[in-house]
Amino acid sequence: xxxxxxxxxxxxxxxxxxxxxKRDFFTNxxxxxxxxxxxxxxxxxxxxxxxxxxxxxxxxxxxYFMLLYIGGFIVTSRTFKELHNSQKSYTYVTLPGSLxxxxxxxxxxxxxxxxxxxxxxxxxxxxxxxxxxxxxFGYSHALFNPLSRIFLIGVAAFVVIQSVxxxxxxxxxxxxxxxxxxxxxxxxxVLSVIAVLIARFVFWESFAGLQPTKQEFNSLRELxxxxxxxxxxxxxxxxxxxxxxRIFFWALLAPLCWIISYLKFRKIEV
Amino acid sequence: xVEIKNLSFGYGKKKLFTNLNVQxxxxxxxxxxxxxxxxxxxxxxxxxxxxxxQDGECQVLNYIPQKRxxxxxxxxxxxxxxxxVPPMTIKNYAQIYAxxxxxxxxxxxAEYLEEFNLNLKEKLTELSYGQxxxxxxxxxxxxxxxxxxxxxxxxxxxxxxxxxxxKILASALTDDRxxxxxxxxxxxxENLIDxxxxxxxxxxxxxxxxxxxxxxxxxxxxxxxxxxxxxxYSAKVLGGYVVVKENRSSEESRIDxxxxxxxxxxxxxxxxxxxxxxx
Numbered sequence: 222x223x224x225x226x227x228x229x230x231x232x233x234x235x236x237x238x239x240x241x242x243k244r245d246f247f248t249n250x251x252x253x254x255x256x257x258x259x260x261x262x263x264x265x266x267x268x269x270x271x272x273x274x275x276x277x278x279x280x281x282x283x284x285y286f287m288l289l290y291i292g293g294f295i296v297t298s299r300t301f302k303e304l305h306n307s308q309k310s311y312t313y314v315t316l317p318g319s320l321x322x323x324x325x326x327x328x329x330x331x332x333x334x335x336x337x338x339x340x341x342x343x344x345x346x347x348x349x350x351x352x353x354x355x356x357x358f359g360y361s362h363a364l365f366n367p368l369s370r371i372f373l374i375g376v377a378a379f380v381v382i383q384s385v386x387x388x389x390x391x392x393x394x395x396x397x398x399x400x401x402x403x404x405x406x407x408x409x410x411v412l413s414v415i416a417v418l419i420a421r422f423v424f425w426e427s428f429a430g431l432q433p434t435k436q437e438f439n440s441l442r443e444l445x446x447x448x449x450x451x452x453x454x455x456x457x458x459x460x461x462x463x464x465x466x467r468i469f470f471w472a473l474l475a476p477l478c479w480i481i482s483y484l485k486f487r488k489i490e491v
Numbered sequence: 492x493v494e495i496k497n498l499s500f501g502y503g504k505k506k507l508f509t510n511l512n513v514q515x516x517x518x519x520x521x522x523x524x525x526x527x528x529x530x531x532x533x534x535x536x537x538x539x540x541x542x543x544x545q546d547g548e549c550q551v552l553n554y555i556p557q558k559r560x561x562x563x564x565x566x567x568x569x570x571x572x573x574x575x576v577p578p579m580t581i582k583n584y585a586q587i588y589a590x591x592x593x594x595x596x597x598x599x600x601a602e603y604l605e606e607f608n609l610n611l612k613e614k615l616t617e618l619s620y621g622q623x624x625x626x627x628x629x630x631x632x633x634x635x636x637x638x639x640x641x642x643x644x645x646x647x648x649x650x651x652x653x654x655x656x657x658k659i660l661a662s663a664l665t666d667d668r669x670x671x672x673x674x675x676x677x678x679x680x681e682n683l684i685d686x687x688x689x690x691x692x693x694x695x696x697x698x699x700x701x702x703x704x705x706x707x708x709x710x711x712x713x714x715x716x717x718x719x720x721x722x723x724y725s726a727k728v729l730g731g732y733v734v735v736k737e738n739r740s741s742e743e744s745r746i747d748x749x750x751x752x753x754x755x756x757x758x759x760x761x762x763x764x765x766x767x768x769x770x
Contacts, residue, residue: 229561229562229593231560231561231562232560234561238560240587240590240591243587244587247587248577248579248587250642292723306575306576307573308575309575311541311569311575314540314541314559315539315540315567315568315569316564316588317564317592318560318561318564318591319560319561319563320559322561461670487559488543490541490542491536491541491542
């Protein structure tokens, strides 16, 4: 059989991986052009309007993150739309590329790829818009440093939160952006209810029925005394809880979403 | 090349296939026939890894299609009945998609396009449905795939295009390739598909070469309804009756696929028994 003679890696081949990027770029070039035009137009318009109100040092950083987060989440929600389209899915699924290559290509394109692409377009647009502003209003906003700590943390946070929308695009066949937002809202409500219930059980003496009494804790000592703990012990619990949340957000959330998304991606039948 | 053993599949509670078995050997253009809703397209999807079996085995070229490994995907080209073409020229499509297929034959592709009167500069989205289908057919054959799957390929093709289609498909058959065609348009496929596979009630109820069919069955026109015990099927048509009988002579008749299909689906046990007995 001819197929048995193949020596190319069945799970990851850089050549095929590159071809997937190339295919996506050329297949979606109209959408890319429209996105670029929208970003550029918005930056120029917002920058011109903002020039009327001067002294906004971090104007461009805020605007970039607004575009990155809102635009990025919308774009990410459409990442696997092709897979849920009855006609397009045939071509995509039968395209010779491994599941890992196809998933990784879409993951990189919609996260780091989008952030870098948006940064490039944003910077060019910002330079143009600020040149215009300077000529028209005699004022221009300062550009931001893409290597600054705040910028890198913002992009890293985008990649983490984006993973949730990526999972949404795999799991939801239609309206995945809205459905993901809805899911996050429901999750937030559930977590809030759990937090209230925990508080209700821990501070049970401070509740009359479901209503909290007017007991106040004005210092860490008052609270630790009330809980029957040492002040250091209470601080340790607080730090541990905060550390756990940070570890979950920065180290676990994105890989968890990627793994869940990949497992679901493998199972999708068309 | 394709081996399906005890395959079961259904949608929700509706069982489509139960313990389905079939083998496809290279060098053949298989015709997959069946009534509406029996699962012809689903079977094609299972073979190409678009759907996953709920039970049993499906192997293509010793690969399990549901793993969707590139080594197998390079060997399969599937043209569905309803398809999407991206908004780009034929030339751009070939530049982007052909590199995925290591044995893509650009020279053959150019020849097929010429045969179908298609130009490299034409935009895919501006082609008619039939032209798009011809383009995909040209591309699919040129990929050098071992398994070429077509679902209702002649739908939307005009009369000259159907002739071109048959000619090109026949020329595309090689000793190491299987062409699997699912169709309702049996008249378009006559003299092309061989063997004939008939799917009914979740099973392959018939899988025979035309030559064997001619040896075992005879299809003829009679003025009056025959009442002899060798009659397996009859239907009233203009000018008399079309009759399917056991072939008890050494003569071979021309096999009309539509009549054969009707005969098999209405009298499957007797017909299969005839083939099993080797009469």
